[in-house]
Amino acid sequence: MNKALSRREFLKTSGGVALLIGVSGILPQMISCKNKKEAQEIIEKHSLSAWVQLTNDGRVIIYNPAAELGQGSMTSLPAIFAEEMDADWSTVSVEFSPQVSAIYGSDKWSPNNKVMLTAGSRITYGYYSIMRQAGAQARYILMHSAAQLWKTPMKELSTTNGAVIDYQDGRSISYGELVPHLVMPEKLPEFSESEFKNPKNYRFIGIDQPRVDIPEKVMGTTRFAIDIKLPEMLYGVLERGKVHGASPKLNNESKILALEGVLKLVRFDYAIGIIAETLEQALAAKKLLDITWSEAPSSRFNSQECYKKYGKIATDQTTGKVIVNKGDIGSAIKSAYKKFTVDFKNDYVYHAQMEPLNAVVQVGKDGKSAEVWVGSQQGFDSKLGIPNYLGIPAENVKINLQYLGGGFGRRSMTDFVLEGTGLAREIAPRPVKLIWTREDDVSYGAYRPLTLQRLTAATDAQGHITGFSHCVVGDGGNLVASGIRIDYYDIPNKFAEWREVSEGIRLKHWRSVGHAPNKFAIECMIDEIATYFRKDPADLRRRLLAKSPRGLATLEKAMAISDWGSTIDVDRAKGIAFLERSGTFSTGVCEISVNSTTGKIKVHNFWSASDAGIVIQPDNVKAQMEGGILMGISSVLKEQLTVVNGQIQQSNFNDYEILRMADIPDNIETAIIESHEPPRGVGESGTPLVACAIANAFLKLTGKPLRHLPFSPERVLNVLNT
Amino acid sequence: MASYSLTINNKTYNVEIKGETTLLWVLREHLGLTGTKYGCGIALCGSCTVHLDGKPVRSCTIPLRALKKDQKITTIEGLSQNGDHKIQKAWIEAQAPQCGYCQSGQIMQAAALLAKNPNPTREEIKTYMNGNLCRCGTYLRIVKAIEIAAGKTSANT
Numbered sequence: 001m002n003k004a005l006s007r008r009e010f011l012k013t014s015g016g017v018a019l020l021i022g023v024s025g026i027l028p029q030m031i032s033c034k035n036k037k038e039a040q041e042i043i044e045k046h047s048l049s050a051w052v053q054l055t056n057d058g059r060v061i062i063y064n065p066a067a068e069l070g071q072g073s074m075t076s077l078p079a080i081f082a083e084e085m086d087a088d089w090s091t092v093s094v095e096f097s098p099q100v101s102a103i104y105g106s107d108k109w110s111p112n113n114k115v116m117l118t119a120g121s122r123i124t125y126g127y128y129s130i131m132r133q134a135g136a137q138a139r140y141i142l143m144h145s146a147a148q149l150w151k152t153p154m155k156e157l158s159t160t161n162g163a164v165i166d167y168q169d170g171r172s173i174s175y176g177e178l179v180p181h182l183v184m185p186e187k188l189p190e191f192s193e194s195e196f197k198n199p200k201n202y203r204f205i206g207i208d209q210p211r212v213d214i215p216e217k218v219m220g221t222t223r224f225a226i227d228i229k230l231p232e233m234l235y236g237v238l239e240r241g242k243v244h245g246a247s248p249k250l251n252n253e254s255k256i257l258a259l260e261g262v263l264k265l266v267r268f269d270y271a272i273g274i275i276a277e278t279l280e281q282a283l284a285a286k287k288l289l290d291i292t293w294s295e296a297p298s299s300r301f302n303s304q305e306c307y308k309k310y311g312k313i314a315t316d317q318t319t320g321k322v323i324v325n326k327g328d329i330g331s332a333i334k335s336a337y338k339k340f341t342v343d344f345k346n347d348y349v350y351h352a353q354m355e356p357l358n359a360v361v362q363v364g365k366d367g368k369s370a371e372v373w374v375g376s377q378q379g380f381d382s383k384l385g386i387p388n389y390l391g392i393p394a395e396n397v398k399i400n401l402q403y404l405g406g407g408f409g410r411r412s413m414t415d416f417v418l419e420g421t422g423l424a425r426e427i428a429p430r431p432v433k434l435i436w437t438r439e440d441d442v443s444y445g446a447y448r449p450l451t452l453q454r455l456t457a458a459t460d461a462q463g464h465i466t467g468f469s470h471c472v473v474g475d476g477g478n479l480v481a482s483g484i485r486i487d488y489y490d491i492p493n494k495f496a497e498w499r500e501v502s503e504g505i506r507l508k509h510w511r512s513v514g515h516a517p518n519k520f521a522i523e524c525m526i527d528e529i530a531t532y533f534r535k536d537p538a539d540l541r542r543r544l545l546a547k548s549p550r551g552l553a554t555l556e557k558a559m560a561i562s563d564w565g566s567t568i569d570v571d572r573a574k575g576i577a578f579l580e581r582s583g584t585f586s587t588g589v590c591e592i593s594v595n596s597t598t599g600k601i602k603v604h605n606f607w608s609a610s611d612a613g614i615v616i617q618p619d620n621v622k623a624q625m626e627g628g629i630l631m632g633i634s635s636v637l638k639e640q641l642t643v644v645n646g647q648i649q650q651s652n653f654n655d656y657e658i659l660r661m662a663d664i665p666d667n668i669e670t671a672i673i674e675s676h677e678p679p680r681g682v683g684e685s686g687t688p689l690v691a692c693a694i695a696n697a698f699l700k701l702t703g704k705p706l707r708h709l710p711f712s713p714e715r716v717l718n719v720l721n722t
Numbered sequence: 723m724a725s726y727s728l729t730i731n732n733k734t735y736n737v738e739i740k741g742e743t744t745l746l747w748v749l750r751e752h753l754g755l756t757g758t759k760y761g762c763g764i765a766l767c768g769s770c771t772v773h774l775d776g777k778p779v780r781s782c783t784i785p786l787r788a789l790k791k792d793q794k795i796t797t798i799e800g801l802s803q804n805g806d807h808k809i810q811k812a813w814i815e816a817q818a819p820q821c822g823y824c825q826s827g828q829i830m831q832a833a834a835l836l837a838k839n840p841n842p843t844r845e846e847i848k849t850y851m852n853g854n855l856c857r858c859g860t861y862l863r864i865v866k867a868i869e870i871a872a873g874k875t876s877a878n879t
Contacts, residue, residue: 070820070858210817217822218813218829219805220757220798227756235751279751280743354761354769354823354857405759405823406857438762619817623863627820630859653766653855661848664861 051081051097051134058176060087060162063097065104065127067118067377068213069353069404069411070627071683072620075211077127079204079616084135084197085142087175088162089204094212099399101382106130109380116378119412119509121582121681124616128679136191144185145178161203199676208619213403225402228360228373228433234263235279236423236434237286238271240444243646244506245296248272252290259285266426273423275432283437296646298504303450303643306503307345310452310473313499314343320471320499323484327493332467336458340529343454344521346709348447348641350650351510352658355405356441359420362431369396370421375404377412385414386421408631409509413446442656443648446508447641449476453521458493463533465526465544467493472518475500476507483515483688486522488548488580505643511631512684515581516691520709523577523692527699537696538564538576550611550673551578551585557609557671558587569593572604575697577689582681584612588629588689590665592697596720599713601694603633603665608689611673613680618672621682625670628686634659636691640710726786729793730755731800741787746770748786749797757798757826761855768854771827772797778834798826801833809833812871820858828854832868841872 053061062078078094081087097104105114106126139159146164147154156168165172199205216222241248250272256262261281266273272289276282333339360373370386376399378384383397390397404411420434436444451474458467468491474480477498484496510516526544530537538559545552555578559565562574572593579586591605606629615621638657642649650656695706704719728735728748735753746763749755749772758781761769765780772781773796774789789795801807809832819825828851835842835850842850847868856864869875 070822072820210814213822214814214817214819215805217819217825218810220826220829222822223756224759224823226760227750229751229754229756278747280740280747352857354759354767354821354855356760404821406821408857435760438764438767623817623820623860626862627859630861631857634859652764653762654764658855658857659859659861660852660855661861661865662852664848664865668862 052085052138054175054179054182056176056179058091058174060085060092060175062092062094063104064094065097065106065116066123067375067401067404067407067411069118069375069377069407071123071624072211072617073118073123074213075209076124076616076620077131078212079209080128080131081135081138083202083204084132085138086159086161086197089209091162091176096401099378099382099401105382115380116382117380117412118377118407119409121584121683121685124679125583125681132196133191136196137188140189141182141185142175142178145182146173148183149173149178149181205614205616206618208617211620222403224355224405225360225373225375226355226358226405226435228402230360230362230431233360233431233433234275234277234427235282236273236275236420236432237282237437238268238273238419238434238440239286239289239291240271240440241293241296242443242648243293243296244298244444244648245270245504246293246299249292249294250289251292252288256285256289259288264426266423268419268422271419273419275423275427279433279435296504298643299646301503301505301643301646303348306450307452310501311343313473313501314452314454314471316499320497322495322497323481324494324496326495327467329467329469329493329495332458332493333456333469336466337461338459338532340457340459340525340532341454342525342528342705342707343452344517344524344707345452346450346517346520348450348505348643349510349635349639350442350445350447350641350656351406351408351410351508352656353406353408353410356438357410357416357436358434359417360431360433361417361420361424363390363421363424363428365429367425367428368392370424371398371400372417372420373400373402374417375402375407375411376414376417377404377407377409379412379414384417386417389418389421390425408511409513410446413508438653439651442651444506445641445648446506448510448516449474449480449507451480451517453517455521455525457525457529459529459533463529463535463540465491465529467491469495470518470522471497471499472514473499473501475502475505478514479507479509480514480517482513483518483579483581488551488585489544490547491544504646511628512581512687515579515684515688516632516635517709519577519579519688520691520695523579524695524699524705524707527575527696528705531699536565541576541578545578548585550675551580553673554578554585554587554609554611557673558589558607561609561669561671562589562591562605562607564589573697573701575693575695575700577692577696579688581685581688582683584610584680584682584685586610586685586689588686588693590690590693590697592694592701594698594701594716594720599715599717599720601637601698601711601716602663603694606665606668606693607671608669608686609671609673610682610685611675612682612685613675613677615672616679621672622670624682625686626668628684629668629690630659630664632687632690633663633665635687636694636710637663638710638712640712724787726789728789728795730795731797737786739786742785745772745781745784745786745789745795749781755797755799759823759826761824761827766853766855767824767827768831769824769827771830771854773830773834776834776837778831798830801830807833808871809836809867812867815870815876816863816867818860818863818867820860824854824856828856828864832864832871835868836871841874842868844869
């Protein structure tokens with residue numbers, strides 16, 4: 001009995017995949033975990049830890065390990081699993097998996113380290129193999145069980161749409177009917193590529209399924225963390241400085257504590273926290289705080305004056321951190337027929353996710369445990385830093401992941417989770433809902449860094465690029481350096497470096513990270529060269545992409561669907577850009593016009609073609625490209641966050657405007673290049689195409705370059721009038 | 723503290739609260755009607771849109787004391803019985819939402835538009851919906867969904 005039970009509970013295979021049959025309802029559960037003891041402990045703690053659960057009434061519950069912030073993983077990952085399991089989609093429902101990275105993590109972030117992190121457009125890429133393997137193993141268990149039930153050799157069985165079938169005898173049994181008869185095989189095979197389903201039989205991969213999260217989203221019943229209400233719950237707010245990192249000195253503590261409903265004040269290094277019975281009481285108290293703020297490293301910083309200093313840094317003889325050094329850039333520039341040197345700039349931008357940051361946290365009375373309800377993009381610590389913050393073991397922290405009202409990189413930071421924990425600790429065991437106001441969210445944001453980029457290119461007499469050098473000056477390492485590589489362009493001499501500055505402004509990944517500013521600079525430089533030599537910019541790129549067939553195919557496709565080169569309205573022009581982001585190659589073409597009186601740029605059409613490898617849900621890929629391009633247009637034409645003497649100058653949508661419906665293009669068309677390569681990311685592929693495509697269209701239309709993001713009407717008028 | 727009797731989704735709710743409290747906080751934090759969202763607090767994003775006697779308003783800037791007796795409030799929870807308002811069905815057909823956070827407000831604004839103007843032009847749609855922000859960039863699909871609901875197009879066109 002013991003032996004049988006232990007086999008049913010826990011089996012290991014060569015690949016480190018363990019398998020468990022639960023007690024009630026018979027739950028085949030697959031668990032990837034290297035450490036058998038740790039897995040066993042996790043299984044005991046989370047009785048439903050698994051990739052899939054079959055219920056007696058025939059429902060198939062698939063667990064999604066990714067956060068859902070609108071990118072559609074809640075549907076696409078289960079679709080991959082269901083494909084190999086051969087499930088009946090009408091019986092499938094999807095739930096978030098527990099936040100336990102040993103079981104649900106992917107090692108596509110760092111080798112041999114499983115991580116749950118929904119960022120960098122890596123979810124489909126990171127989980128494609130895992131979901132296929134787990135789905136195929138689930139199918140294997142079901143077929144094995146049917147073989148035992150029917151006393152038939154397994155090789156005579158197959159599956160179709162949620163049922164095991166026996167071709168020999170013409171009988172079939174649905175997965176639900178098999179639940180009481182499930183038996184674990186002695187050994188669970190690891191499936192190889194040739195053993196997976198033949199793509200010609202696919203029912204879900206490459207075939208649109210309606211997104212599983214949408215019905216609740218149109219009924220208003222989707223639960224975001226901000227919607228959580230717990231018994232005895234209190235409300236928390238923080239007042240943070242307008243200067244990042246400044247420390248507060250509260251001058252009217254007794255007055256605040258005397259206010260109706262205010263229970264506690266909590267000091268943070270950079271903020272004063274208030275806990276109150278109701279949200280309106282907490283917000284009223286926040287307005288009455290009288291705080292003196294200290295100086296901070298950014299106190300003298302002015303975001304519009306720093307470019308002069310950055311220019312000097314770019315001129316300095318000392319190189320920074322070298323990222324690319326191919327061939328001999330120095331000789332290429334020396335021997336150039338024509339040398340181009342151009343500076344590009346970009347101001348800070350803010351995430352502006354529609355759900356302001358918030359978290360609901362409950363700390364145990366003894367301070368030794370915590371439970372959290374949060375919309376997080378997770379992180380290298382799937383417990384979001386709380387164990388370290390409270391000094392308690394990781395297993396004492398439970399994260400209840402909720403839907404995210406947007407993330408765009410901001411929710412992969414845990415500052416707001418720890419703030420909520422800091423408040424809840426002071427009033428344990430009552431739960432606290434921490435809410436950031438929009439003003440908090442804007443002014444204590446963590447922005448995409450401001451940079452200056454100096455590009456130098458060398459060409460021969462025919463206008464062929466022989467050398468390309470890129471120096472980015474800014475704060476934040478990979479935040480400013482991502483996207484600086486142009487491996488796909490056939491240029492013999494390449495050099496790229498990052499020169500560090502630090503201003504004390506909070507920074508974070510922002511959709512496509514450094515790609516948007518860096519590709520803007522690179523792609524505009526190419527058009528400036530093409531314009532000088534009177535070449536078609538698309539032709540110039542065709543030559544540069546000669547050794548990148550996948551990239552070239554997107555260029556040809558985008559040119560075709562945009563009718564590149566055809567004569568259009570004289571008041572309009574088209575611009576083109578090519579790039580790689582998250583392993584996906586994309587070409588974008590936009591068509592714009594400019595109002596020469598107001599300086600306002602209007603984008604009329606945007607076409608794109610992408611090779612993202614195997615596409616799981618084509619319509620969702622299109623939705624991601626549409627959304628990424630619209631966010632790109634918003635950031636390029638409107639968004640600017642400025643700092644004067646360290647003070648963040650914007651506070652809400654009145655002074656930090658984002659794109660509204662009146663300014664959307666007439667049409668966004670997305671073409672997907674068919675591919676058999678593994679899936680790559682698309683969530684961030686649209687956004688970085690926009691700045692360069694618009695600037696290149698502007699150059700074509702007016703003969704003048706736009707070199708400083710955003711292209712606000714004032715800046716555009718300045719350029720037109722010089 | 724004052725006593726307020728509110729008619730929300732054809733039900734009567736009684737709340738004891740300060741009259742300066744906004745309708746948004748009352749709906750969300752006191753009555754548990756969390757489909758209506760907080761986005762900006764200054765009537766610039768439209769996430770908190772509800773209907774007041776059939777007209778779309780921003781609940782984040784309406785203090786309870788400004789409400790007149792017997793005014794009917796409709797939130798996303800009361801727009802239809804089972805999420806089957808033609809706007810909601812069209813929203814699904816167009817696969818409009820991404821993160822979904824702004825969508826209650828978008829849907830309430832769009833429902834008010836079609837109630838007033840069953841056959842809006844694209845420009846009329848853009849003008850009427852201009853106060854509702856979406857950061858995920860679903861605007862094109864929202865336009866399409868409204869056109870589907872108005873019977874002007876289908877998802878495949």
